[in-house]
Amino acid sequence: MKLLEHEARNIFAEYGIPVPEGEVIRSPGELGAVMEKLGDRFVLKAQVEVGGRGKKGGVIVADRSNGVERASSLFCMDIGGMPVREVLAVEYLEIQHEYYLSISVDRSRKCALILFSEKGGVDIESLARDQPDALRRAAIPVLLDRVPPFMIRDLLSGAPAEIGDVINRLYAVFCKKDALLAEINPLAITRSGIYAADAKLVIDDNALRRQGIAQNRDLTEREREAEKHGFSYVELKGDIGVIGNGAGLTMATLDLIHYYGGSAANFLDVGGGADQERVMHAVRLVASDPSVRVIVVNLLGGITRCDEVARGIIAARVRQPIIVRLAGTNEREGREILGSSGYRMLDSMEQVVQAAVEATR
Numbered sequence: 262m263k264l265l266e267h268e269a270r271n272i273f274a275e276y277g278i279p280v281p282e283g284e285v286i287r288s289p290g291e292l293g294a295v296m297e298k299l300g301d302r303f304v305l306k307a308q309v310e311v312g313g314r315g316k317k318g319g320v321i322v323a324d325r326s327n328g329v330e331r332a333s334s335l336f337c338m339d340i341g342g343m344p345v346r347e348v349l350a351v352e353y354l355e356i357q358h359e360y361y362l363s364i365s366v367d368r369s370r371k372c373a374l375i376l377f378s379e380k381g382g383v384d385i386e387s388l389a390r391d392q393p394d395a396l397r398r399a400a401i402p403v404l405l406d407r408v409p410p411f412m413i414r415d416l417l418s419g420a421p422a423e424i425g426d427v428i429n430r431l432y433a434v435f436c437k438k439d440a441l442l443a444e445i446n447p448l449a450i451t452r453s454g455i456y457a458a459d460a461k462l463v464i465d466d467n468a469l470r471r472q473g474i475a476q477n478r479d480l481t482e483r484e485r486e487a488e489k490h491g492f493s494y495v496e497l498k499g500d501i502g503v504i505g506n507g508a509g510l511t512m513a514t515l516d517l518i519h520y521y522g523g524s525a526a527n528f529l530d531v532g533g534g535a536d537q538e539r540v541m542h543a544v545r546l547v548a549s550d551p552s553v554r555v556i557v558v559n560l561l562g563g564i565t566r567c568d569e570v571a572r573g574i575i576a577a578r579v580r581q582p583i584i585v586r587l588a589g590t591n592e593r594e595g596r597e598i599l600g601s602s603g604y605r606m607l608d609s610m611e612q613v614v615q616a617a618v619e620a621t622r
């Protein structure tokens with residue numbers, strides 16, 4: 262789950278990373294009291310979970326004379342499709358240099374990866390593409406609770422040594438908060454010291470409970486519904502809805518869709534021992550995605566009974582055609598129930614997938 266800048270910066274501050282003075286406001290009227298603390302010039306920053314706010318007009322430098330007016334215009338904006346409900350007002354920093362610093366999970370190396378660049382402030386993807394040499398990396402072996410000094414020296418090269426302390430503090434945030442990404446861009450050098458002028462923190466969804474976060478705000482309404490039922494459910498960009506039981510069978514179904522030239526809109530793993538009720542909810546959930554034009558149900562009866570599955574499919578009463586492959590426990594009963602209601606059943610998963618791909622052409 263992505264945290265908003267002001268949430269991330271509060272955590273950074275808790276871990277001793279200097280952040281500029283500032284406060285969140287929820288309406289332009291609240292700016293008056295905050296301005297008193299910020300000095301003549303300040304920065305108004307839209308609190309939306311969208312990257313590159315600066316380029317999209319979501320970061321505005323203002324002063325006492327125009328602050329309220331600029332804040333009002335910011336509250337009326339939509340940035341990357343997100344309405345602006347909160348604005349962070351922070352003191353304006355006289356920035357001498359902008360660095361880039363992030364720690365993320367390197368999945369292939371199975372460890373934390375620190376990225377540092379002396380060319381901060383800009384979009385990091387384009388920097389990595391256009392000037393890969395400007396980005397220095399250090400992979401931190403697991404179990405280390407501090408970044409070893411030799412790695413910090415390599416990362417910083419000629420950059421100010423005080424940044425080493427920020428790296429270690431950010432590393433502590435990264436580990437303690439179960440982060441997938443902790444980023445400071447820009448890490449700003451001013452005459453009065455170093456500041457995290459922006460803050461980004463993405464928490465691993467699997468660690469939300471441990472982090473005391475009750476609700477994953479990043480979930481779509483359907484993903485939230487899936488979580489409630491305990492379904493594994495993922496949304497994709499295609500037009501075929503997929504229901505399977507077990508991660509292996511569900512993934513294999515997706516692979517086949519790709520193999521036959523189709524594309525999945527989503528997939529849902531109902532898990533083991535799904536009864537009629539559960540299957541009904543699964544079918545309704547997958548069908549409620551407006552981009553789904555046809556649904557493939559690929560279920561293997563073990564503890565799950567095919568007759569229960571068949572009744573669940575019928576009870577769902579969804580508008581899209583459903584193509585079914587059922588095999589295993591009570592297969593004959595399941596087929597009879599579906600057959601008598603006019604559902605299309607095929608014997609192999611290749612066949613159901615091919616039929617679904619053809620139906621979307």
Ligand code: GDP
Pocket residue numbers: 304306311312313314315316320352353354355356359382383446447458459460
């Ligand atoms: P982002 O575009 O969403 O990454 O938002 P940032 O918080 O990084 O702000 C965008 C850019 O605005 C930064 O890269 C800075 O160059 C600039 N900026 C933000 N705050 C200040 C500030 O206090 N002083 C100066 N000089 N520039 C700032």
Ligand code: MN
Pocket residue numbers: 446447459
């Ligand atoms: Mn930034």
